Amino acid sequence: MGGNRAEGPGAPLRAGGDGLKEPDNLNALFARALVDELCAAGAREAVISPGSRSTPLVLACAEEKRMKLRVVLDERSAAFVALGAAKATGRPALALATSGTAGAHFFPAILEAEAARVPLVALTADRPLELHGFGAPQTMDQQHLFGTHVRFFADLGAPEPLEARLRHLRAVAALACSRALGPPRGPVHLNVPYREPLSGADAALPALRDRPAPRIATPRLSADDAALDEAAREISARPRGVIVCGPRDADDDLPDAVRALSRSTGYPILAEAASQVRFRVPEAVAHYDAILKHRPSAEALRPEAVIRFGAGLTSKTLQQWLDASGAYTVLVSDDSALFDPAHAASLVLAGDAVATAFALADRVVRPAGASLPFADADLAALPAGSQLFVSSSMPVRDVDAWAGRAAAVRVLANRGVNGIDGIVASALGAALATSRRTAVLLGDLALLHDLGGLVAAARLGAELTLVVVDNDGGGIFSFLPIASQTPRFEELFGTPHGLDLARAAALAGARLHSPRTLPELRAALRETGGLHFVHVRSDRARNVERHRALEAAVASALGSAP
Numbered sequence: 001m002g003g004n005r006a007e008g009p010g011a012p013l014r015a016g017g018d019g020l021k022e023p024d025n026l027n028a029l030f031a032r033a034l035v036d037e038l039c040a041a042g043a044r045e046a047v048i049s050p051g052s053r054s055t056p057l058v059l060a061c062a063e064e065k066r067m068k069l070r071v072v073l074d075e076r077s078a079a080f081v082a083l084g085a086a087k088a089t090g091r092p093a094l095a096l097a098t099s100g101t102a103g104a105h106f107f108p109a110i111l112e113a114e115a116a117r118v119p120l121v122a123l124t125a126d127r128p129l130e131l132h133g134f135g136a137p138q139t140m141d142q143q144h145l146f147g148t149h150v151r152f153f154a155d156l157g158a159p160e161p162l163e164a165r166l167r168h169l170r171a172v173a174a175l176a177c178s179r180a181l182g183p184p185r186g187p188v189h190l191n192v193p194y195r196e197p198l199s200g201a202d203a204a205l206p207a208l209r210d211r212p213a214p215r216i217a218t219p220r221l222s223a224d225d226a227a228l229d230e231a232a233r234e235i236s237a238r239p240r241g242v243i244v245c246g247p248r249d250a251d252d253d254l255p256d257a258v259r260a261l262s263r264s265t266g267y268p269i270l271a272e273a274a275s276q277v278r279f280r281v282p283e284a285v286a287h288y289d290a291i292l293k294h295r296p297s298a299e300a301l302r303p304e305a306v307i308r309f310g311a312g313l314t315s316k317t318l319q320q321w322l323d324a325s326g327a328y329t330v331l332v333s334d335d336s337a338l339f340d341p342a343h344a345a346s347l348v349l350a351g352d353a354v355a356t357a358f359a360l361a362d363r364v365v366r367p368a369g370a371s372l373p374f375a376d377a378d379l380a381a382l383p384a385g386s387q388l389f390v391s392s393s394m395p396v397r398d399v400d401a402w403a404g405r406a407a408a409v410r411v412l413a414n415r416g417v418n419g420i421d422g423i424v425a426s427a428l429g430a431a432l433a434t435s436r437r438t439a440v441l442l443g444d445l446a447l448l449h450d451l452g453g454l455v456a457a458a459r460l461g462a463e464l465t466l467v468v469v470d471n472d473g474g475g476i477f478s479f480l481p482i483a484s485q486t487p488r489f490e491e492l493f494g495t496p497h498g499l500d501l502a503r504a505a506a507l508a509g510a511r512l513h514s515p516r517t518l519p520e521l522r523a524a525l526r527e528t529g530g531l532h533f534v535h536v537r538s539d540r541a542r543n544v545e546r547h548r549a550l551e552a553a554v555a556s557a558l559g560s561a562p
Contacts, residue, residue, distance in 0.1 A: 027194050029208065030159035030169055031056035032063075034192070037170045037213055039066045041177030043092040043121065045085040045433050046070070047078045051098020053138070054125035055198040058096065070432060070460055072425070075102045077452035079109035080422030083120050084429025087249050087412060088387070092119040092180050093433070099126045100138035103145055108421050113187040114149045115416030116249070116311070117335065119180035122146070126193040128158040142191050152179035152188040158195050163208050170213035178216035183335030221335065223351035223359070231330045231347055232363035238304035238328060241267040244318070245275035245284075246310030246339065247415040248353075255280035257357035258309065264361040267307065270318065273399045274390065274413045275310050289315045289401040290554040297558045303327045307360075309353055311415060312339045314400045332356050384408045387434065389427035391442035392418045394476045395469065399441065402550075410436070420446040424453030424466065431464050439465040439525065444501060445474055451504065457531055458508035464531055465524075466510070471538040472496045478540045479547070494540065505533035 035046075035057070046061040047070045048054070061069050072078035079095040086093035097103040103124035113120040127139045144153055154172045159165065176188045235241065243262055248254065255277045262269050262283060270288045271278035278284045292298045298321055306322055306329040313319045322329075323342040331338065331345040334353050338345065349356050390396045390413045399411065414426055423446045431438035447454070447468050457464050469475075477483060477493040490496065505512040510533035513524035524534045 025197065025200060026159045026161060027056035027198055028059065030156075030166065031060035031192075031194075033166055033170055033210060034156070034173050034190075035060040035064050035067065037173035038092065038094065038121065038177060039064060040212060040215070041092060041174060041181075043094055043177070044068060044089070045082065045091070045429070046094040046096060047072055047082040047085070047429070048096040049073060049075045049078045049098070049102065051102060051125065052198065053099040053127065053194060054096055054123075056194055057123060057125060057192060059199065061094070061096070068432075070456075072452075072456040073459070074452045075105035076108065077422070077425040077450065077456050079106040079120070079122070080112075080425030080450070080453060081429035081432070081456060083109045083113055083118055083414075083422070084389070084412075084426035084431075085433035086113070086118045086120050086429075087116070087426070088430035088434045090119070090250060092121045092177050093429070094121045094123055096123045097125065098138070099124070099142070100140055103142060107146065107149075108419065110146045110149050110187045110189075112414050112416040112419065112422070114151075116414065117182070117185040117337070118187070118249070118416075119177075119182075119185050120187040121176065121180055122150070122187060122189045124189070124191050126155075126191050128193045128195045145191070146187070146189050149187070150189045151182070151184075151186040152176050153191070154189075155191040156193070158193040161208065163210075166208055166210055167213070170211075174213040174216055178218065181218045183219065183221055184337055185335065221351040223332075223349040223356045227347065227349055228356070228359050228363055231349060231360060232365075234328050234346070235265055235305050235307070235330070235360075236365040239266070240303050241265060241305030241307065241327070242303045243267050243269045243307045244309070244313070244322065245269065245271040245277040246308070246313050247272055247274040247413060248276055248310040249412060250334075250353075251276060251410060253354045254309065254357065257354045257361070259283065261307065261357045261361040261364070264364045265307075267305070272310070272314055273403050273411045274314070274396070274415060276410060277309075278403075279409045279411070286403060287401065287554075289317050290551055291558065292317045292321045293551050294555040294558045306330070306344075308332065308339075308345075309357070310339070311337075312341065314396055314415065330360075332360075385436065386410070387412065387430060387436040387438040389413065389423070389430055389438060389440040391423040391440070391446045392420050393443060393446065393474075395441045395443060395446075397476075421449045422453065423447075424450040425456060426453075428453060428457045428460065428462050428464060431462050432460065437463065437528065439467060441467045442469070443475060444468060444470040444472065444497065444499075445495075447501065447504065448497065448499070451507075454504060454508045454510075458510065462531060463529060465527070465534060466532065467525070467534045467536060468501060469536050469538050470501050471540045471543060472498065473540065475538070475540050475543060478544050502533075502535055505535065508533070 075097045082093040082095040180188045259281050269284040271284040306327045308331045328346045329344050331348045333350050387410045396413050423442045427440035473494040473496040510531040513534045515521040
């Protein structure tokens with residue numbers, strides 16, 4: 001609440017100059033203070049699902065001018081919409097549920113936010129303490145609902161007419177957002193009980209004096225000079241190296257920093273599609289996955305040094321190549337997280353990745369003869385400035401392996417725990433929070449997992465293009481050894497659904513496109529305004545054959561190269 005801050009410490013909580021009416025009961029007073037504090041910490045997106053016990057918080061969010069309120073019918077989709085908003089903006093985003101089982105539906109998004117380091121704030125309304133354990137409806141133990149998967153939990157207690165309680169609420173809200181913003185970033189959970197009446201005038205409402213909580217500055221890690229000097233010394237002694245950029249959500253200056261580091265070291269950049277580097281650095285190598293599948297080339301390109309940025313790698317081929325190299329490996333981590341499943345890191349530089357990359361570039365003496373002879377080729381991409389949200393499973397692997405660098409496209413993906421649930425809702429949240437033209441690439445099973453997200457996209461009027469690759473089942477399993485090891489493969493793994501997914505487009509009122517040629521697909525992707533459903537039919541067996549043919553063509557070209 002903007003007006004509250006202008007009145008200074010100790011001022012009664014009131015509407016001030018923001019045009020809001022006076023809080024008319026204790027619940028409204030405390031809910032308003034909580035939302036005000038969350039906004040002060042940077043929150044601008046609140047995603048709610050209908051419910052009664054959460055009424056004070058819903059009204060407080062609706063009346064707060066700084067907050068954009070989105071209403072999503074089911075809590076599971078709502079949490080993923082908030083996750084997408086937080087992922088795309090880097091700000092805390094709120095997911096708000098009523099009491100009972102509603103908050104439990106946040107769990108998949110909480111798990112992804114934990115692993116992907118996304119500042120998701122879960123707010124669960126609750127019954128007051130006196131109703132717990134005595135059979136009150138829609139009442140359950142919501143303490144530590146998400147266990148150790150959140151960075152912070154607090155039960156705020158039902159509002160009481162005490163100024164100390166109001167100050168406590170603000171301080172806890174500020175602390176929760178501080179923990180969400182890290183380092184490391186991640187989800188937090190505030191449980192908020194309310195007594196009845198949940199709304200309406202309270203003639204006995206006291207004039208409590210209110211003040212903002214102190215701002216908690218987000219700490220920044222900085223790699224120490226001795227570690228930077230060590231890394232520079234070791235890299236300078238190794239002429240054959242690579243810079244590897246894994247998934248990273250932040251839309252900052254890392255591409256420029258990595259480019260400077262590449263020029264300083266002479267090392268090529270192997271950048272994942274979701275690294276925010278591939279589409280902004282012309283020199284970045286896009287098709288390393290196909291190159292490294294050619295064994296002689298992989299052996300010839302074995303590096304002596306590796307500089308790693310970002311989270312765990314999508315390409316299994318790249319990860320295995322790095323593991324086998326035995327190279328001196330520098331892991332640059334924004335928050336001291338070790339995305340190093342092979343335990344290959346020689347040195348971890350914990351600190352702001354952008355500042356660390358620039359500092360390392362300044363220290364390195366370019367090794368004589370530095371470079372590895374990677375080749376690259378561009379593929380068509382979305383228009384510059386677009387945002388592409390890519391589902392886990394085959395879509396993210398295909399984009400990472402084959403998408404070129406034709407335009408500055410921001411690529412996002414839920415690569416924390418790599419699930420295919422909540423993809424449409426996550427993309428919707430990213431689209432709404434950034435107002436950027438957004439497409440989402442997903443398979444048929446991912447769509448069926450998130451029909452709630454599709455309904456939410458229709459209700460919220462998002463400008464979103466869904467590209468649904470429909471191969472009637474789980475396409476990724478056809479690439480695994482099990483595909484030829486059991487006669488019951490289709491029943492147990494392929495799992496054909498036999499559904500006409502075009503009906504999902506009709507359910508959502510989306511404009512349906514059914515391209516059969518590449519020009520028709522490109523034309524569909526150029527369509528703007530509203531919700532578009534691009535239904536691309538694919539055959540799983542032919543898809544495997546096509547992948548094998550592409551890999552063979554790359555191997556043939558590399559084998560005949562001088």
